[in-house]
Amino acid sequence: MQVNELLTDKTTEEAAWTALERSIIYYQGRPVGTLAAYDVTTEALNYDQCFIRDFVSAALIFLIKGRTDIVRNFLEETLKLQPKERQLDAYKPGRGLIPASFKVISNNGEEYLEADFGEHAIARVTPVDSCLWWIILLRAYVIATKDFSLAYQPEFQNGIRLIMEICLANRFDMYPTLLVPDGACMIDRRMGIYGHPLELQVLFYAALRAAREMLICQGNQDIVAAIDNRLPLLCGHIRQHYWIDINRLNAIYRFKSEEYGKTAVNLFNIYVDSLPYYELDKWLPRKGGYLAGNVGPSQLDTRFFTLGNLMAVISDLATEEQSQAIMTLIEERWDDLVGDMPMKICFPALEDEEYRIVTGCDPKNIPWSYHNAGSWPVLMWMLAAASVKTKRTNLAAEAIGIAQARLGEDEWPEYYDGKKGRLIGKQARKYQTWSITGYLLAKELMANPSYLRLVSFDELPPEAVSRACEFEIRSVDPYIA
């Protein structure tokens, strides 16, 4: 590395810290979160709020830097926003939900927090991921501070319990996965991620594991038993039914369809003509693989979704072998998935008729833009964490190098567009907080791999795995061995 490059990095990093500092939201004199973006050049809309999912990377950075008070305040205040009573009114948020975002409102000198559970959001999308991230973050706080007492407080125990209750509620479908409406996570617009999309299943898995660590068994036996039952089933289900590599594609390619009865091999009745098998035949590296974006009746979404795949590596939802295969795929398809800005939110883009039909003609999600295969710097921290976990740190190092050459100069855009990510996002805000923190956090994780434990999990204990029910156990077996 040259001296002037070193200087640029240092400047970039310093500028990032300054920008992060500026984004901190204060409530009644205490720091409680960060603005989504601090971009004075454009209308605030909802970018003046603190989004729960956006705050995650900032929170991890604050924990690493010993500024644990911000995270604690955030957890305490958002917990207060969680509805605690059963709501009769169907237009009100359900008991247990954590809002998508909140903002500080001043009224006659009095400050209060206003939460948004989707009722203000464009298209009224539901933030299912918020309550899952909240639990994951609470665990990170506990690990960073070694202060279990926060999680053991009755209010926090109740908060965790209520989230588990809404996630584990009596349901219509018979899968261990979570049924959600379209756009209920980071991709908060219609993108064909209704039903059982990967991102939410992975966050659900991580939240179940985090809740299991933190819940006091006494008084919560029912929830703990439900978690213990769900974890191995969910794990086996994702590892088996979502996995795609060339062997699996070969199996699917020759699936019979219209099988009736319990012995069906093609469980979801996937018609191979619905898959771009010819593209995948070319695209899948010999040793690479990934978890599919979505699985449902006659539906196998073969798009690669980055957040779900990386978090599956980090949370140990993917097997060790699958994790290595995911990293191999990223390495071998670097140009597609990283290109000139780490990293694509998904690949490939929905184009032509598929774009029209699946997104409902969303002008913000045109092909290779925004959620539809745009590039999002925030994903860099997950790439770093997954790289550390799989001991493939060369991948994250290279990605950080690419980002650092541009991010500061481009003033931390929310996202980039184009096949290689060389265009600053068409409607991207500048000084988007999670672009800043995604970069800073990636650097911290690389510099000190021990921080990985804030968000990662060890292997699911075999005794838990062995509880998988007989319905699937034969077919699940090879994946949980």
Place this chain on the structure above:
Amino acid sequence: MQVNELLTDKTTEEAAWTALERSIIYYQGRPVGTLAAYDVTTEALNYDQCFIRDFVSAALIFLIKGRTDIVRNFLEETLKLQPKERQLDAYKPGRGLIPASFKVISNNGEEYLEADFGEHAIARVTPVDSCLWWIILLRAYVIATKDFSLAYQPEFQNGIRLIMEICLANRFDMYPTLLVPDGACMIDRRMGIYGHPLELQVLFYAALRAAREMLICQGNQDIVAAIDNRLPLLCGHIRQHYWIDINRLNAIYRFKSEEYGKTAVNLFNIYVDSLPYYELDKWLPRKGGYLAGNVGPSQLDTRFFTLGNLMAVISDLATEEQSQAIMTLIEERWDDLVGDMPMKICFPALEDEEYRIVTGCDPKNIPWSYHNAGSWPVLMWMLAAASVKTKRTNLAAEAIGIAQARLGEDEWPEYYDGKKGRLIGKQARKYQTWSITGYLLAKELMANPSYLRLVSFDELPPEAVSRACEFEIRSVDPYIA
């Protein structure tokens, strides 16, 4: 009518009764249901089972003909199949569900019933409609027999309560509608009816009303309060957000998009380019209208779905004005919706790329076949009931005349294909029970309109409607006045 036509009708009807009789399933000596089809020429697959949704029209016929024992036995036996305990195992049916179907199994001379909750079904689809139809049918039994005591039995009260609990469970989304996976109703294959499809919302509404009539308040105050709260919100939501006529289309056509905040007019952020507005401009009669197939984030499915629209008329979910408009649409678009066999399950078909993407290349649901705009005789009874309710009996009379000229001769196929319904369904079974009962029930409803009360509801009492929450009340108001 000519003498030979009269004779044909008489013969058709007699043949129908004979075939219906033959389809009755006996269990431990008692009649408990009807086979899906009695077609000796083809493999049974799951057509040897009694499907809950298929049995509805048979049950109504039996009630009308005083053979109430079959219906009572059916209700008692299916109630026993309903899981009563909370299931920890995520692959087991949830508490409160009613199976999609059941069959009688003989083992060493002992008979027992085997239920299928979707775990045997092709693509493992979830039968959400079963528990809703079960409640609607229980109410029909009570009305027909004037025997409220069956519904008041503790087991039945518990059964209703459990169904209400699963339907009213704590949820992620903030709508009065029910979130379901794709293919969870009569259309039990992938057809873009995930999320909040019309059919299930209408059945949900009817089941809520039926449960409200039958639940003993004492001990069920929480459920009754939840129903009373949900009904007007659900009603207002469907009447407003699902309605399409030329005025509404004009409003949608000029919608702004990307509106943020509570004052958004385009609540679901529909992009007009995603709608076939040019086709609808031509297709919508001046005074006709209908309820859309599905509404979600940036999603307005403008297909006409027959079951949902007709049941909305019958259950009084549609306003009187909307009901008349739906019947006007059917009258004015007779060739499209009735053609040579009443009646299309939906219109128009998904074709080309849309077919490929939305159905996942389902070879059974190719355009103008089966669920994808095929014609289903069973829908005739709903057309008759809706015709009676709206005093437009000329429509049903004409439809019955068309059907009767062919159905018996064609040996009661399950469905017909083609744009006008002149092809016997490509994979249709013969002697499909609900084709037989759909025809017979339509005739009974026309001959004695008082039978309508078995399935219909009066106006939702205004005091219930007035409980709608303030979030939507202003916009809902005009539709519930």
